[in-house]
Every structure is written in structure tokens, then in C-alpha cells.
Amino acid sequence: MSTLSERILGGPAGTYVDHEVDRAFAHDGTGVLAMEAFRKMGVAKPARPETVSIIYDHISPANTSHTATLQKELREFSAAAGFALTDVGGGICHQLMSEGRVLPGEVVVGADSHSCTTGAFGAFSTGVGATDMAAIWAEGSTWFRVPETINIELTGRLPECCEAKDIVLTVTGNIGMDGGTYRALEYTGDGAAALTIAGRLTLCNMAVECGAKTGLFYADKTTQDYLARYGHQVERQEPEDATYCRELSVDLSNMEPVLSVPHRVDTVAPVADYAGTPLDQVFVGTCTNGRYEDLERFAQIVRGKEVTCRTIVVPASRAIMQKAAESGVLAAIIAAGCMVGPPGCGPCLGMHMGVLGEGETALSTANRNFKNRMGVGAEYYLGSVATAAASALKGEITSPEGIL
Amino acid sequence: MTFSGPAVCIGVDIDTDQVIAGRYLRTKDTSVWAEHVFEDLDPTLAPRLNGAVLVAGNNMGCGSSREQAPVAIREAGAVAVVAPSFARIFFRNAINVGLPVIECEGLTCHEGSTVTISLEEGWVEADGVRHPVRPLSGRMQEILAAGGLVPYWRNK
Numbered sequence: 001m002s003t004l005s006e007r008i009l010g011g012p013a014g015t016y017v018d019h020e021v022d023r024a025f026a027h028d029g030t031g032v033l034a035m036e037a038f039r040k041m042g043v044a045k046p047a048r049p050e051t052v053s054i055i056y057d058h059i060s061p062a063n064t065s066h067t068a069t070l071q072k073e074l075r076e077f078s079a080a081a082g083f084a085l086t087d088v089g090g091g092i093c094h095q096l097m098s099e100g101r102v103l104p105g106e107v108v109v110g111a112d113s114h115s116c117t118t119g120a121f122g123a124f125s126t127g128v129g130a131t132d133m134a135a136i137w138a139e140g141s142t143w144f145r146v147p148e149t150i151n152i153e154l155t156g157r158l159p160e161c162c163e164a165k166d167i168v169l170t171v172t173g174n175i176g177m178d179g180g181t182y183r184a185l186e187y188t189g190d191g192a193a194a195l196t197i198a199g200r201l202t203l204c205n206m207a208v209e210c211g212a213k214t215g216l217f218y219a220d221k222t223t224q225d226y227l228a229r230y231g232h233q234v235e236r237q238e239p240e241d242a243t244y245c246r247e248l249s250v251d252l253s254n255m256e257p258v259l260s261v262p263h264r265v266d267t268v269a270p271v272a273d274y275a276g277t278p279l280d281q282v283f284v285g286t287c288t289n290g291r292y293e294d295l296e297r298f299a300q301i302v303r304g305k306e307v308t309c310r311t312i313v314v315p316a317s318r319a320i321m322q323k324a325a326e327s328g329v330l331a332a333i334i335a336a337g338c339m340v341g342p343p344g345c346g347p348c349l350g351m352h353m354g355v356l357g358e359g360e361t362a363l364s365t366a367n368r369n370f371k372n373r374m375g376v377g378a379e380y381y382l383g384s385v386a387t388a389a390a391s392a393l394k395g396e397i398t399s400p401e402g403i404l
Numbered sequence: 405m406t407f408s409g410p411a412v413c414i415g416v417d418i419d420t421d422q423v424i425a426g427r428y429l430r431t432k433d434t435s436v437w438a439e440h441v442f443e444d445l446d447p448t449l450a451p452r453l454n455g456a457v458l459v460a461g462n463n464m465g466c467g468s469s470r471e472q473a474p475v476a477i478r479e480a481g482a483v484a485v486v487a488p489s490f491a492r493i494f495f496r497n498a499i500n501v502g503l504p505v506i507e508c509e510g511l512t513c514h515e516g517s518t519v520t521i522s523l524e525e526g527w528v529e530a531d532g533v534r535h536p537v538r539p540l541s542g543r544m545q546e547i548l549a550a551g552g553l554v555p556y557w558r559n560k
Contacts, residue, residue: 016541029429033471036432041557059430067430113469113493129471129497131553138557143543177417178463181489211463211491264417349468350426370421370467372444 001240003149004216005184008105008124013148013245020141022106022123025053026133027093028060030111032070033130035077038137047140049082053101055093056086060344063352081137091317091343094118094287098201099319100230104219104237109136114287114367116207119184120200121227122219122237127208147184147213148245150175154191156253161401163297164199165289165365165384168206169258171250173268180212187217188239191252197226198293205288206367209265257399259363260382263371271387271399281310281362282392283374284385285341286348289365290316292323294385299329301389301403302336308395311338312354314346338392350374363391405549407483407504408520409457411530412449413513414442416461420494423465423473437472438479454481457521459513459530461487464505465494474498474505484521486511486528499544502552507538523548 003013011017026034031054038046046052054074062068078085086096093110094117102108104122109115115127128142136142152171171185185207187200195203200217207215217223218237227234257271284290284298295315313333315321321343324330334340347354348366356362356375363381364374365388374380383391386400422445424437442449458477464487465473474497477485484504488511498505506521508528520529526539540548550556 030469030471032432037554040554043557064430070430070432111469113467115469127469127493129469129493129500131471131500132496135500135553135557177466178489178491181463182492208467211466213492350421351430368419368421368467370419372425373421376425376427376444 001242003184003242003244004122004186004218004237005124005147005149005214008107009144009146011146013146015146016143017146018141018143019107021051021109021136023051023097023102023108024133024136025055025093025097026111027058028056028071028074029058030130030133031074034111034133034137035074037131037134041134041138043138046081046137052083052137053097054078054083054085055090055096056088057092057344058349059351060088060342089318089342091320092287092290092345094205095290095316099317100227100232103227103232104223104234109142113208114205116212116214117201117205117287119204119207119214119216120197121223122217124214126214145182147182149184149186149242150180150246150248151186151188151244153189153247153249154187154252155189155249156191156251158191158252158255160404161257161386162255163384163386164195164202166255166258167250167252168203169260169268169382170255172206172209172266174248175210177209177264177266178211180207180210183212183245185212185215187215192217193220196293197222198291201291202288209367257384257387257401259387260369262369262379262381265369265382271383271397274381274397275399277361277397279309279363279391279396280360281312281356282388283312283347283354283362283364283366284388285314285316285346286366287316288367289385290314290320292320294365295320295324295329295333297385298389299332301386301400302393303332305336305393307337307392309392311392312341312346313338314341315343317343347374356380363388363397405504405523406521407457408518409455409483410516411459411513411519412452412456413515414445414458414460417463417466418445418460419467420465420470420473421467424470424476429470429472434475434479437476441476441480450480453477456482457519458482458485459511459519460485462489464490466491469493471497471501474501474503478503486519486521499547500553502548504548508535511535
């Protein structure tokens with residue numbers, strides 16, 4: 001009996017396999033390096049250009065002439081190679097791949113560590129570096145070591161004040177930053193089945209934060225319904241009685257809102273322990289929590305009120321931004337005094353717009369709080385959308401308990 | 405392949421943001437990365453890497469997939485990186501850019517003492533003690549011998 005990773009990659013855990021890559025993607029950052037490597041390899045043309053996406057999200061739109069020139073070069077290279085390019089304003093690569101480009105059972109490789117996100121569809125989806133990506137463009141395939149799998153069984157019903165982000169931070173705190181290294185995480189149980197695709201994407205997105213190769217959900221009716229909206233009819237996947245290297249059970253009904261405290265993602269504590277910590281900035285967005293459901297939840301809390309600290313909201317894609325504009329969610333967020341940024345990674349990786357100053361403190365819905373990442377000499381906490389909304393209103397870390 | 409150099413010791417869970425910060429990624433110029441490698445962790449580290457063996461703790465290179473991290477370490481002159489475990493993308497990236505990475509348990513790092521590594525024979529020696537290491541796959545050794553994945557491909 002096999003884990004989902006073993007089934008998709010076609011070999012038992014611990015073995016090395018060569019496998020075709022069904023979907024490959026890179027962004028404006030890694031894409032430039034992959035382009036350089038591809039040119040140096042001396043390959044005339046990519047093996048299967050129709051499987052490759054280039055998505056501009058990291059510095060989008062360009063912040064300097066230098067960046068703009070690199071992006072221009074990649075744009076031209078991509079057109080000549082026959083790749084599908086999504087230019088600035090389209091959104092974050094992981095979100096765009098989630099909008100109907102990844103199907104259950106596929107092998108998906110992105111030149112970004114959070115490429116584990118689309119494991120939420122029951123795909124084997126993982127990240128590589130730029131040179132590996134160039135070799136995938138050249139060959140259409142790559143090698144994998146089939147990972148051992150940690151089964152994380154989610155049971156019970158999540159309290160209203162908690163969301164998928166609280167689950168994944170709790171799990172990361174439990175497993176630790178290196179507890180999943182070389183392994184895959186499989187989410188099963190009635191608590192997993194009850195999660196929306198947005199919630200599943202949040203969980204899989206952060207698999208890499210405990211070192212895991214990917215996070216996976218079995219495709220079920222929720223997956224089928226979601227992908228049908230993009231015109232895909234897909235089969236369900238059923239879990240088998242597989243051999244796991246570790247089994248973990250998480251009772252969602254006991255969950256409370258939590259934070260990841262500077263500067264380690266696995267230092268996780270109840271929001272209540274840090275309540276009252278003054279904030280200079282709140283940031284809502286990223287490939288972890290920039291989806292429509294997130295913006296809707298944020299708007300639900302701030303609607304008709306005013307934020308009391310700098311608050312930046314960045315939708316994860318154009319489609320999300322458009323839907324939020326049409327539904328009034330965006331209007332409520334703007335009316336509450338937030339700044340809304342263009343779809344993309346925003347300040348998450350400290351490259352542009354919204355980075356923090358020395359000595360500043362922020363709360364972010366992102367996935368990493370590494371030292372100096374979002375601003376040199378700054379401190380930032382990671383939390384859920386509801387925690388971010390409650391905290392933005394008070395200008396200090398605030399638990400969303402009792403607000404929803 | 406045998407590598408040798410004085411040890412430079414760093415801690416556990418060193419993420420790639422600490423290896424090379426995001427603010428230095430907006431370029432293709434590898435000398436920029438070599439100059440600023442480990443700047444936020446310890447600004448005195450970069451000049452000591454030339455000819456050295458970098459000895460890290462568990463989960464070396466976790467976080468972002470940025471290939472600039474192993475490139476920065478290589479360009480700063482380090483001959484190899486030894487750690488009990490590596491984040492998997494960093495591990496692949498290091499091999500792909502021709503930086504030897506060796507998984508080795510039980511090594512206590514003493515700053516400046518000589519560390520010697522034999523990839524073929526599968527050991528790391530430090531302070532007169534030989535530690536067995538997890539061997540690299542044949543393909544990884546071939547990629548390293550070629551100087552990285554790009555030259556490996558060109559020679560194919």
C-alpha cells in the first residue's frame with residue numbers, strides 16, 4: 001500500500017526516480033537565473049514549452065531600471081522559448097497555479113520553495129532552484145528521491161475564531177523547522193475533508209517551513225467542485241493503508257489562535273500570550289493568506305471600523321482582486337483605512353514596497369519570520385487573517401476570540 | 405575528490421535569508437553575493453570563508469529556494485559544507501552549482517581546526533577523528549565532478 005507521493009512518483013519511499021514534470025514554473029526572480037543557466041547549458045530549445053509558466057510576482061511591478069531590464073530580458077526569452085508568461089499584476093505564481101493549472105496526480109515543480117502549495121490538489125508539487133529548473137526546461141523531467149511521509153490526521157471542528165493558518169502554525173510548532181526534512185506531509189481525517197481549497201492551500205503552502213518536500217491532500221468532492229469551475233473533470237483519490245514514518249493527530253476543536261514569534265516559524269504561542277504588543281504595521285496577503293476567503297474574512301472584521309496602524313493588504317491574484325472589487329470586500333477594506341497593493345508577493349520577502357524599518361514590529365499573514373527578511377532590524381509575528389484584522393483595529397497584537 | 409580546509413562554524417537552522425539577504429538578489433553579479441554572504445548572521449564571516457570548510461548544524465539552508473545562497477558560499481571561496489542535515493532545495497542547489505555538501509552526524513566543530521573530506525571513500529575527518537558520511541548518489545558525484553549541472557549538461 002502506498003502513500004500519495006509513492007503513488008504519484010511511482011516508487012517506494014527512499015528510492016530515486018526520474019519522472020516527467022507535468023507543470024513547471026518560475027517567477028521573475030528565479031526565472032532570470034534559470035534563463036542564464038539554460039543559455040549556458042547550450043540547449044537549442046526546451047523539451048516541452050507548453051508545460052512551462054513564467055509568472056511575475058516577486059518584484060512586481062519592477063522597482064528600479066535594473067530590475068526592469070532583467071524582467072524585459074526574461075520576457076523576451078520566455079516569448080522565444082514558447083512559455084506562457086503572466087506579466088505584472090497577474091498575481092503570485094502559487095496562486096495562479098492554483099487557479100486551474102494543477103490537477104490531481106500531476107508532478108509539479110516550481111522554482112520557488114513554496115511550490116509545495118498546489119499539493120492541496122493531490123498533486124506531487126515541490127520546489128527546486130533555478131539550475132534544476134533550467135534542466136527541467138531542457139529535458140522535461142527531473143530526478144526525485146521518493147519521500148517518506150508524515151501522516152497528519154485532522155479531527156474535529158475548528159472553532160470560529162481559528163482558521164487554516166492556526167492549524168498550520170500549530171503543526172509547524174509541533175514538528176519543528178527540520179522535522180519534515182526530506183519528507184512529505186499528508187493531511188487526512190474529517191478535519192482535512194472539511195477544509196476549503198483555500199484552507200488546504202494554506203496548509204500545503206507552509207509544508208516547506210518544517211523542511212518538507214511537499215504537503216498533500218487527497219482529491220475529493222471539494223477538489224472536484226473547485227476544479228470544475230476551471231473546466232476540469234477530475235477523479236477522486238482514496239487513501240490506502242500506507243506506511244508512514246510518523247503519525248500525528250491534531251484535534252481541531254481544541255485549537256486556539258496562535259502566532260509564530262520572531263524569528264523562528266516553529267516558535268508558536270497563543271496570541272493571548274502576546275496581546276498588547278504594539279504594532280507599526282499589519283500585512284495581509286501572500287501565497288499563504290492572500291486569497292478571496294482571506295480578504296472576505298478580513299473585511300468582515302474591519303467593515304465599518306478604522307485600522308489604527310499602517311495596514312497593507314495585497315490580493316494574491318488579479319482574479320481575487322477583481323472578485324473582491326465586485327463584491328464590495330475591497331471597498332470595505334479601503335474604507336477601513338488600509339492600503340491595497342497590486343497582486344503579487346508584496347513586502348513578504350523584503351524586496352520592495354512595505355518593508356519595515358529598523359526597530360519596527362509587524363504582524364503578517366505570511367509564512368516566514370526569519371530575522372531581517374521583511375526589513376533589517378525589524379520583528380514580525382505570523383498569524384491568521386482574523387488575528388491580523390483584530391490587531392490592525394487596535395494597533396497592537398489582539399486575539400480574534402469573541403470578535404467573530 | 406578530497407577537500408580540506410580550516411573549519412568555520414555556524415549554528416543550526418541557518419536559513420537562506422541569512423546566507424544571502426533578499427535585498428542583494430536584484431542582480432546577476434555573483435561577486436555581490438560573495439561580498440555580502442552571511443552579512444546579517446556575522447559580518448566577519450565572509451572573509452574567513454576563503455579556502456574553508458563550512459561546518460553547520462541541522463537543517464542547513466532552510467527556507468527560500470534561492471540558488472544565490474550556495475553560489476555566494478562557493479564564490480566566497482568555501483571548499484565544502486558539512487552538516488548533519490540540509491534543507492533539501494539547498495542540498496540540490498549546492499550540488500547543481502558545484503558546491504560539495506556532505507551530510508555528517510556527530511562532528512563537533514572547532515573553529516580553525518582542519519577538516520578533510522573524501523567523497524569517494526565517504527568520510528569526514530576532524531581533530532583526528534574519522535566520521536562516516538551518507539554517500540552522495542552516483543549522479544550527484546558526477547555533477548560535482550563536472551563542476552555543476554550546467555557543465556555536466558554541456559558535456560553530455
